[in-house]
Amino acid sequence: MAPKSKPTIIDVARVAGVSVTTVSRVLNGGKYVSPDKLAAVQEAFDKLDYQPNLHARSLAGERAYLIGLLFDDPRGDYLSGMQRGTLLAGQKADYHVLVELLGRTGTLAQMKRLISRVRLSGVILTPPVCDHTSLLNTLVRHHIPAVRISPSSDFPGIPSVKIDDYAAATEMTRHLITLGHRKIGFIIGDPEHADARERQRAFNDALAKAGLEAKPEWVAEGGYQFSGGLTAARKILSQPDRPTAIFASNDDMAAAVIAVADEMGLRVPADLSVSGFDDTSLASAVSPALTTIRQPVEQMAMKAVEILLERISGEKPETETPVMMGTKFVRRGSTGPAPQ
Amino acid sequence: MAPKSKPTIIDVARVAGVSVTTVSRVLNGGKYVSPDKLAAVQEAFDKLDYQPNLHARSLAGERAYLIGLLFDDPRGDYLSGMQRGTLLAGQKADYHVLVELLGRTGTLAQMKRLISRVRLSGVILTPPVCDHTSLLNTLVRHHIPAVRISPSSDFPGIPSVKIDDYAAATEMTRHLITLGHRKIGFIIGDPEHADARERQRAFNDALAKAGLEAKPEWVAEGGYQFSGGLTAARKILSQPDRPTAIFASNDDMAAAVIAVADEMGLRVPADLSVSGFDDTSLASAVSPALTTIRQPVEQMAMKAVEILLERISGEKPETETPVMMGTKFVRRGSTGPAPQ
DNA sequence: CTGTTAGCGCTTTCAG
DNA sequence: CTGAAAGCGCTAACAG
Numbered sequence: 045m046a047p048k049s050k051p052t053i054i055d056v057a058r059v060a061g062v063s064v065t066t067v068s069r070v071l072n073g074g075k076y077v078s079p080d081k082l083a084a085v086q087e088a089f090d091k092l093d094y095q096p097n098l099h100a101r102s103l104a105g106e107r108a109y110l111i112g113l114l115f116d117d118p119r120g121d122y123l124s125g126m127q128r129g130t131l132l133a134g135q136k137a138d139y140h141v142l143v144e145l146l147g148r149t150g151t152l153a154q155m156k157r158l159i160s161r162v163r164l165s166g167v168i169l170t171p172p173v174c175d176h177t178s179l180l181n182t183l184v185r186h187h188i189p190a191v192r193i194s195p196s197s198d199f200p201g202i203p204s205v206k207i208d209d210y211a212a213a214t215e216m217t218r219h220l221i222t223l224g225h226r227k228i229g230f231i232i233g234d235p236e237h238a239d240a241r242e243r244q245r246a247f248n249d250a251l252a253k254a255g256l257e258a259k260p261e262w263v264a265e266g267g268y269q270f271s272g273g274l275t276a277a278r279k280i281l282s283q284p285d286r287p288t289a290i291f292a293s294n295d296d297m298a299a300a301v302i303a304v305a306d307e308m309g310l311r312v313p314a315d316l317s318v319s320g321f322d323d324t325s326l327a328s329a330v331s332p333a334l335t336t337i338r339q340p341v342e343q344m345a346m347k348a349v350e351i352l353l354e355r356i357s358g359e360k361p362e363t364e365t366p367v368m369m370g371t372k373f374v375r376r377g378s379t380g381p382a383p384q
Numbered sequence: 385m386a387p388k389s390k391p392t393i394i395d396v397a398r399v400a401g402v403s404v405t406t407v408s409r410v411l412n413g414g415k416y417v418s419p420d421k422l423a424a425v426q427e428a429f430d431k432l433d434y435q436p437n438l439h440a441r442s443l444a445g446e447r448a449y450l451i452g453l454l455f456d457d458p459r460g461d462y463l464s465g466m467q468r469g470t471l472l473a474g475q476k477a478d479y480h481v482l483v484e485l486l487g488r489t490g491t492l493a494q495m496k497r498l499i500s501r502v503r504l505s506g507v508i509l510t511p512p513v514c515d516h517t518s519l520l521n522t523l524v525r526h527h528i529p530a531v532r533i534s535p536s537s538d539f540p541g542i543p544s545v546k547i548d549d550y551a552a553a554t555e556m557t558r559h560l561i562t563l564g565h566r567k568i569g570f571i572i573g574d575p576e577h578a579d580a581r582e583r584q585r586a587f588n589d590a591l592a593k594a595g596l597e598a599k600p601e602w603v604a605e606g607g608y609q610f611s612g613g614l615t616a617a618r619k620i621l622s623q624p625d626r627p628t629a630i631f632a633s634n635d636d637m638a639a640a641v642i643a644v645a646d647e648m649g650l651r652v653p654a655d656l657s658v659s660g661f662d663d664t665s666l667a668s669a670v671s672p673a674l675t676t677i678r679q680p681v682e683q684m685a686m687k688a689v690e691i692l693l694e695r696i697s698g699e700k701p702e703t704e705t706p707v708m709m710g711t712k713f714v715r716r717g718s719t720g721p722a723p724q
Numbered sequence: 725c726t727g728t729t730a731g732c733g734c735t736t737t738c739a740g
Numbered sequence: 741c742t743g744a745a746a747g748c749g750c751t752a753a754c755a756g
Contacts, residue, residue, distance in 0.1 A: 049498045052749055063727045068751060076725055089499060096498035099448070100749030107751095108439070113483075117468075118666070124464045128457075131485045140502060143453075143483045145471045150427040160390045160435035254734045270669050303671040316599040325460070326669055329610050331646040333415065392733055403743045408735060416741055442732030443748045 048164050051092040060088035071096055074291025074377065092114055098140065108163035112354065114155075116173050120296075121324035122341055126170050126193060129345025137353055139165065146173050151361030166190060166352045168345065171237065174204070189355035191348040195366075196238035203355070204366040205348045209239045211245035212337045212371040213291075216319055219335070219373065220289045221254045224382035225317060229262035229287035231276045231297045240268070243293050243321065258264045262287045266297040279310060280378030281316075288316060288382045293325045295320035300336050323374055344369050411436055427677040437665065438480065448503035451692065453483045454495075456513050460636075461664035462681055466510050466533060469685025479694055492518050499526055506530060506692045510686065511577065514544070529695035531688040535706075536578035542594070545688045545708045549579045552677045552711040553586035553631075556659055559675070559713065561594050562628045563699035564722035565657060569602035569627035571616045571637050580608070583633050583661065602627045606637040613640025620650060621656075628722045629657035635667045636660075640673050642718065653720030663714055672717030680709050 053071075057064045062081050069077050070085040077085075088094070102108035115123060127143070134141045142162065146154050151173065158164070159182070159306050166189035173179065180199050183190045192204040220228050230247050233240035234239035246264075251258045261283050264276035273292060277300055280290060292298035298320030302312055310316045312332055320327055323338035347367060355362075397404045408647075409417050410425040428434070429482075442448035453470050455463060467483070474481045475619050482502065486494050491513065498504070498521070506529035513519065514532035520539050523530045532544035560568050573580035576579050584603075593597045601623050604616035613632060618638055620630060632638035638660030642652055650656045652672055658666055663678035689708060695702075 050749095053751095054749080064750080065752085066725090069726090072751080078725060081726085095497055097443070097749050099442040099501075099503060101751075102439040103437070103443055103734090104749075104751040105732085118464055118471075119461075119468070121459075124458055127483070128459070128485075131458075131483060135485060138563045141483055143471060143481055144465070145475060146466075156433075157481075159651070161438045161515075163437075163439060170514055238432075261545075269731055270665070299669040299671075303669070303673075306671040326666060329636065329643070329666055331639075331643040331671055333643075358725090393735095394733080405736085405743055406741090409742090412735080418741060421742085436727080437733055440748090441735075443750090444733075444735040446735090694744085 045123040046053055050097075051094045052104075053094075055092055056085065056088045056094050059092060060084040064081075085274045089174070093289045096106065098182040102163045106163070107356065108165050109139050110164055111139050111141055111349065112158065112162075112164040113141050114146055114147065114165040114167055114169050114173050115143065116146060116170070118143070118145070118170075121326070122322060122339075123170060125341030126168075126345040129342035130168050130349055132342070134344040137349070139349075139353075146176075146179075151176055152178050152182060155182055158222045159188065164188060165356050168348050168352060169193065171195065181255055182304070189352055191352045191355070193344055193348050194239060196236070200364065201362070203351050203363050204353070205369060205371050206239075206366045207344070207371050208243035210246040210322070212373075213243040214250050215293055215373050216321070216335075216337055217247050217250035218254075219375075220291060220317060220379065221250065221256065221318065223317065223379060225287075225289040226256055226382065227259075227262070227285070227287040227289070228256070229264075229280045229290040231266045231273060231280070231290060233266065233268040233293035233297070235265065237268075240241070240293055247291060259287075262290075266292065266300070268294050268296065270300045273297030274304060274378065277301040277304035281305070282309070286360035287316070289379070291319050292315065293321050294338055295322045295324045295334055297335070298378070299326055299330045302330055302332075302334075313378055315383055317378070317382070319379050327374075328376070330378075335379040336374050338374050340369050340374040390437075391434045393434075393436065395432055396425065396428045396434050399432060400424040401626055403507075409589070429571045437712055441479070446503070449479050449501065450504055451479050451689065452502075452504040452507040453481050453515050454486055454497065454509050455483065455487060455494070456488065456510070458483070458510075461666070462679075463510060466508075466685040468480070469682035470508050470689055472682070473686040473689035477689070479689075479693075486513050486516075486519075491516055491632065492522060495519050495522055499528065504528060506696050508688050508692060509533065509535075510537065523612050529692055531692045533684055533688050534579060536576070537648070540704065542704070543691050543703050545684045545691070546579075546706045547679055547709050547710060547711050550586040552713075553583040554590050555713050556631055556661070556675075556677055557590035558594075559630060559715075560659065560719065561590070563629070563657065563719060565629040566596055566629075566722065567599075567602065567625070567627040567628040567629070568596070569604075571597070571604055571606045571613060571620070571621045571630060571632040571641070573606065573608040573633035573637070576606065577608075580633055580660050580699060586588060589714070597604060598697070599627075602630075606632065606640070608634050608636065610636045610640045613637030617641040617644035621650070628655075629719065631659050631692060634661045634663070635664045635674055635676055638676070638718070639663030639666055639670045642670055642672075653718055655723055657719040657722070659719050661710075664680035667714075668716070672716075675716045675719040676714050678712040678714050680711070684709050
C-alpha cells in the first residue's frame with residue numbers, strides 16, 4: 045500500500061511497447077496513431093493507473109490544462125454560482141481551476157505576475173474584473189484566451205456570455221403593471237454596471253409604454269447591496285405619495301425593501317409589492333419569498349468554459365456577439381394586486 | 385509593448401553575473417548566499433521583472449507553490465468565506481490556489497487523480513470532505529500536508545481549526561433564558577456533523593442547568609437547510625403548547641422559522657423569539673434581523689493556511705489539538721423578552 | 725503512422 | 741559560499 049512512485053509516460057511506453065511520442069499522441073487526442081497501438085497504450089494507462097503530470101505538460105507544451113477563474117471578490121451566491129459552473133465544466137473537460145483574487149488595486153500587476161508564473165490555458169472573467177480594460181489588453185497581448193461573464197462594456201476579440209437584462213426587466217415591470225400597480229418605484233443597482241442601466245431602461249420604457257409616469261422620487265440607487273437598498277427604500281417609502289410596488293434591481297436590495305416595509309408597518313404584498321432580480325438563495329429565504337428573475341448563473345459559467353475551451357483548441361470561428369442566456373420569471377409571494 | 389518572452393532564471397543569472405544555482409538559492413530563501421551576490425540577484429529580479437515559473441519549480445522540486453482547496457460543494461456564505469480566507473492567506477505567502485470539487489461519490493479516486501496530476505504543496509479540507517477518512521489516509525500516505533476546517537471526527541496527524549460550538553451554543557441558550565423564555569425549542573442541524581451535536585448538547589445542558597425542561601416536541605431536525613428548517617419549524621410550532629423561542633442551529637433554518645412564524649401570523653420577536661448561528665449575510669437580510677453567533681470563517685481559513693504553510697516548511701512541532709477560534713454573540717432584532 | 729531527440733525552467737546533488 | 745551538470749515528465753519538431 046506504499047505510494048509507489050507515480051508511473052511516468054516512459055513506464056507507459058515500456059508497458060505498451062511503443063515510444064513515448066506515441067503515448068504522448070494518445071494523450072493528446074490519439075490522432076495519427078494506429079488502432080492497435082492506441083489500444084495498447086490505453087491498456088497500459090489502465091494497468092498502471094497512469095495520470096499525466098500537469099506541470100510537465102505545461103512546461104513542455106504551451107497548454108497548461110489549467111484555467112484561471114478571476115474574481116474581484118467571490119462573495120455571494122451570484123459569484124459562487126459562477127464558480128460552481130466553472131468547476132463543473134472544467135472538471136468535465138479534465139481541466140483544473142485556479143482561482144485568483146484580483147484586488148481592486150494593482151490588478152494589472154497581479155495579472156502579469158500570474159501569467160508569468162503559471163501557464164494558464166485560458167481565463168474566465170467575472171464581473172467586475174471582466175471590464176478591466178488594461179487587464180483585457182494584457183490578456184490579448186499575451187494571447188491568453190479569455191471569456192467574460194456579464195461584462196458591462198464591449199471589448200472586441202474576447203467573447204462573452206450574458207443575459208438579456210432588458211427583456212427580463214421588461215417582463216418584471218409588466219408583471220407589476222398587470223397586477224394593477226400604477227405607482228411603481230425602482231431601485232437601481234450600481235450604475236457603473238451596464239446591467240443596472242439596462243434594467244432601469246427597461247423599467248422606464250415599460251412604464252412609458254403603459255402610459256405610466258416614472259416619478260423621480262420613486263427611484264433611488266442601492267448599489268446592489270442590502271445596506272444600499274435599505275437607504276434607497278427608506279427614501280422612496282418616506283415620500284408622502286408613495287408607490288404601491290417597488291422593483292429592486294437585485295434580491296439583496298429587494299430584501300432590504302421588505303425590511304424597511306416591515307419597520308414602517310407596511311404589509312408585503314398587501315400594502316406594497318416588492319420584486320427582485322437574480323433569484324439567489326436569499327430570494328426564497330425571505331418572508332414573503334421574492335418574486336424575481338432567475339439568472340442561470342451556473343449555466344452561464346459552464347457556457348463560458350465551453351467557449352473558452354473552443355478558443356483554446358482553436359476550433360470555431362470567433363463569436364463576437366455575446367452569447368445570450370435565457371432568464372426565467374419566478375413568481376413568489378412578494379408581489380400581489382395593487383391595493384385599492 | 386510586445387510580450388517579450390518571459391525572462392528565465394538563466395537571464396537573471398546572466399544579468400546578475402552569477403550562476404543559476406545561486407539565483408535558485410535566492411529564490412528559495414537566500415541561505416548560503418553572500419550578501420553582495422544576493423543583492424545583485426535581487427536587483428536583476430527587479431530589472432527583468434522576473435517571476436519564477438510555477439510549473440518548472442514544481443517539476444524540478446517537490447513543492448508546487450500550489451495549495452488545493454477541497455470542497456464537496458462550495459455553496460453558501462460559509463464555504464465562500466473559507467475560500468476568501470484561503471485565497472487571502474495564500475496570496476500573502478505567494479501561493480496559488482487550486483479549487484477542486486470532490487463529488488459525493490468517487491471522491492477518493494478524484495483525489496488520487498488530482499494528486500498524481502498536480503503537485504500540491506498541501507491541501508485545505510472543508511466540511512464535509514474533511515471527514516472523509518480514506519481520503520485523509522490517502523493524503524497521509526502520500527505525505528501531503530493538510531489542515532482540516534471544522535471537522536466532525538478526530539484524525540491523528542492532521543491538524544484542524546474549529547470553533548467552540550458548545551460554548552457558543554451555551555451562550556445563545558442562556559441569552560434566551562435570560563430574556564425570560566421558559567419554553568424553548570431547538571432545531572438540530574445535520575446530526576452527522578459533530579458541530580450539530582455539540583450545539584444540541586450545549587442547549588440541553590444549559591436548559592437543565594436552568595431547571596428547564598427540554599420537551600422532545602420542541603425539538604426537530606432541519607439538516608442545516610432552509611427547507612428542512614421550514615418543516616422543523618412547522619412541526620414545532622403546530623404543537624398545542626408551543627415554545628416562545630426557538631434556537632435554530634444555523635441562520636438558514638432560523639430564517640425558515642421566521643418564514644413559518646410569518647405564515648402562522650406570529651410576530652417575531654413579540655410572540656416568538658428566533659435565534660440562529662453563523663452570522664451569514666442572510667442573518668442581516670431577513671426581517672427582523674437574526675440574533676446569532678458570528679463564526680470567524682474567513683479567519684479560520686486563514687489560520688488553516690498558516691498552519692498548513694508551517695507544515696509544508698517543516699517548522700513547528702505538530703499540533704495535535706484543534707486550534708480553537710473565538711465566536712461572537714451578535715444580538716439583533718429577532719430575539720426579545722418572552723411574552724407574558 | 726512512428727520513433728529520436730532536444731529542450732521547457734527550475735532544483736538539487738556533488739564537487740570545489 | 742558557489743557553480744556545473746543531471747534530471748523532473750512531457751511535447752514538439754524532425755526524420756523516417
